[in-house]
Amino acid sequence: MNKEVLDQWIARSFERDRRATAKLISWVEDDIERAHIMRSVLKETGRKMVVGITGPPGAGKSSLVEALTKLYRARDERVGIVAVDPSSPYTGGAILGDRIRMQAHGTDRDVFIRSMGTRGHLGGVTRSTSDVLRILEGGGYGRLLLETVGVGQSELEIMQMADTVVVVLNPGTGDGIQAIKAGIMEVADVFVVNKADLPGAERMKNDIEMMLNLNGDTRPWRPPVVLTSVITETGVESLYEKIEAHQCYMLETGQRDERRKERLRQEVWRHWEDKMRAVYETVWEEAREERVILHQDDPYQLAQMLWEERFKGG
Amino acid sequence: MNKTRIRVLVGKPGLDGHDRGAKVIARMLRDAGMEVIYSGLHQTPEQIVEAAIQEDVDLIGVSVLSGAHMTIFPRIKELLKEQNAEDILLMGGGTIPEEDIVSLIEAGHAEALFTPGATSTEIVSWIKSKLESIKEDVV
Ligand code: B12
Ligand SMILES: Nc1nc2c(ncn2[C@@H]2O[C@H](COP(=O)(O)OP(=O)(O)OP(=O)(O)O)[C@@H](O)[C@H]2O)c(=O)[nH]1
Ligand SMILES: [Mg+2]
Numbered sequence: 001m002n003k004e005v006l007d008q009w010i011a012r013s014f015e016r017d018r019r020a021t022a023k024l025i026s027w028v029e030d031d032i033e034r035a036h037i038m039r040s041v042l043k044e045t046g047r048k049m050v051v052g053i054t055g056p057p058g059a060g061k062s063s064l065v066e067a068l069t070k071l072y073r074a075r076d077e078r079v080g081i082v083a084v085d086p087s088s089p090y091t092g093g094a095i096l097g098d099r100i101r102m103q104a105h106g107t108d109r110d111v112f113i114r115s116m117g118t119r120g121h122l123g124g125v126t127r128s129t130s131d132v133l134r135i136l137e138g139g140g141y142g143r144l145l146l147e148t149v150g151v152g153q154s155e156l157e158i159m160q161m162a163d164t165v166v167v168v169l170n171p172g173t174g175d176g177i178q179a180i181k182a183g184i185m186e187v188a189d190v191f192v193v194n195k196a197d198l199p200g201a202e203r204m205k206n207d208i209e210m211m212l213n214l215n216g217d218t219r220p221w222r223p224p225v226v227l228t229s230v231i232t233e234t235g236v237e238s239l240y241e242k243i244e245a246h247q248c249y250m251l252e253t254g255q256r257d258e259r260r261k262e263r264l265r266q267e268v269w270r271h272w273e274d275k276m277r278a279v280y281e282t283v284w285e286e287a288r289e290e291r292v293i294l295h296q297d298d299p300y301q302l303a304q305m306l307w308e309e310r311f312k313g314g
Numbered sequence: 315m316n317k318t319r320i321r322v323l324v325g326k327p328g329l330d331g332h333d334r335g336a337k338v339i340a341r342m343l344r345d346a347g348m349e350v351i352y353s354g355l356h357q358t359p360e361q362i363v364e365a366a367i368q369e370d371v372d373l374i375g376v377s378v379l380s381g382a383h384m385t386i387f388p389r390i391k392e393l394l395k396e397q398n399a400e401d402i403l404l405m406g407g408g409t410i411p412e413e414d415i416v417s418l419i420e421a422g423h424a425e426a427l428f429t430p431g432a433t434s435t436e437i438v439s440w441i442k443s444k445l446e447s448i449k450e451d452v453v
Pocket of ligand 1: 332405433
């Protein structure tokens with residue numbers, strides 16, 4: 001694509017043209033002129049905080065995103081939402097269904113909802129996700145919400161994009177234990193027991209509190225546990241306040257910058273990883289031609305040898 | 315060469331509760347490797363078009379089994395035009411009589427319409443060949 005034309009699209013996005021914002025997101029996702037687009041976007045963005053919402057399938061993440069959006073809109077803030085769903089590992093296709101629960105803002109032009117598939121490739125999700133959030137910020141959406149299903153490693157990575165991580169669980173399920181297994185307990189800044197209209201919510205809250213005690217959590221920020229019900233519309237204000245409180249905490253203690261530094265470290269590593277992988281592919285091809293004898297070669301030795309030849313022999 | 319993934323919005327306009335077809339189509343397109351944004355039941359044409367813009371889809375697919383096709387398709391096309399988003403294609407399906415299909419297509423109110431019994435091969439190959447023919451000259 002012509003750089004001049006591309007720069008016009010970028011300028012239009014900054015002027016809050018929704019079509020342009022949507023196009024930039026697609027190009028970045030498809031790795032078309034990604035570095036160029038992001039150079040312009042990152043110059044203008046990075047000030048707004050990201051609220052990540054994760055939890056098991058069906059916990060009510062999208063419903064809560066919609067409920068929170070309603071509160072932000074009542075305060076006249078513009079909201080950018082990214083909802084990530086898994087892509088099929090077989091076909092690469094995906095059904096992205098989070099919009100179903102976000103209908104209330106379906107024609108509100110101050111709310112931008114973008115659905116993304118994980119598209120499988122290593123690290124790729126994470127990188128596009130943070131880029132997409134920044135494109136939304138550039139497009140004038142100051143409240144950034146990120147929803148993803150909390151079941152695996154890539155979702156944990158996605159959550160590292162967030163300045164505040166909200167983990168949504170349900171009463172009367174094995175959610176607590178599942179959450180520990182999936183490792184999402186550790187990333188939580190705020191816990192939500194959603195569907196508090198169903199029995200067992202208080203108990204679930206107590207279980208989480210107990211777990212936090214057991215962990216001997218010494219961090220100055222102890223994750224609060226909020227009960228919500230989207231059905232009876234209770235607790236969402238309280239969730240809103242806890243998110244605000246956490247964001248203040250992050251800013252005042254400099255934690256936000258710490259987290260961002262760590263994120264930058266990881267992002268740079270991922271770009272490195274791509275470059276390294278490319279180098280490795282050629283090294284491997286060369287080695288394979290001449291030396292690799294299946295069933296005999298020891299991968300430990302082979303790795304060491306190839307590494308030294310490539311990077312030390314110099 | 316960058317392979318861009320096909321993105322499709324599948325929605326059900328109006329009060330029509332027949333969502334089986336829409337769900338079948340969503341799964342069919344997912345299995346063909348596309349990203350399907352499923353927006354569910356009871357959508358207004360305005361919601362459908364706004365979602366299509368934000369999601370930057372290549373095409374919109376609506377399923378109509380309520381008999382309201384003669385108003386829904388022209389309305390969506392009109393809204394796309396208002397938003398300068400005419401490059402987003404519109405296809406659909408459901409219980410639509412043959413003569414209505416002819417007149418909707420001729421008037422440019424939809425690019426393709428499919429009726430009960432339409433197969434995955436028919437639908438997927440139509441989408442792929444249609445998009446291949448136009449994607450090249452998209453900036
Ligand atoms: C199952 C069914 C129901 C189920 C629906 C269950 C559900 N959740 O979907 C129930 C029992 C609930 C139901 C209720 C009603 N129904 Co009914 N129903 C049917 C029936 C028998 C089959 C529909 C179906 O699911 N087919 C299977 C799917 C896979 O096929 P499909 O949707 O046609 O999709 C295929 C193609 O059309 C195409 N396609 C469809 N959508 C799309 C979209 C895209 C993007 C693409 C590419 C292709 C595509 O591809 C698909 C695969 O081949 C039809 C009869 C018929 N012959 O279609 C009547 C029918 C649709 N129903 C009808 C009526 C009148 C009703 C009721 C009003 C009855 C009443 N008086 O209460 C209610 C209304 C409900 C409501 N809220 O809207 C009429 C509609 C008449 C009209 N168009 O004017 C029909 C045609 C029966 C008839 N001959 O009178 N119904
Ligand atoms: N009883 C009750 N049901 C709820 C509540 N919140 C959401 N639900 C229902 O739970 C189901 C899932 O809600 P979603 O908001 O789609 O959940 P999700 O976590 O986004 O789901 P995925 O994105 O599919 O993982 C829907 O049927 C909602 O209506 C609640 O507070 N109480
Ligand atoms: Mg959801």
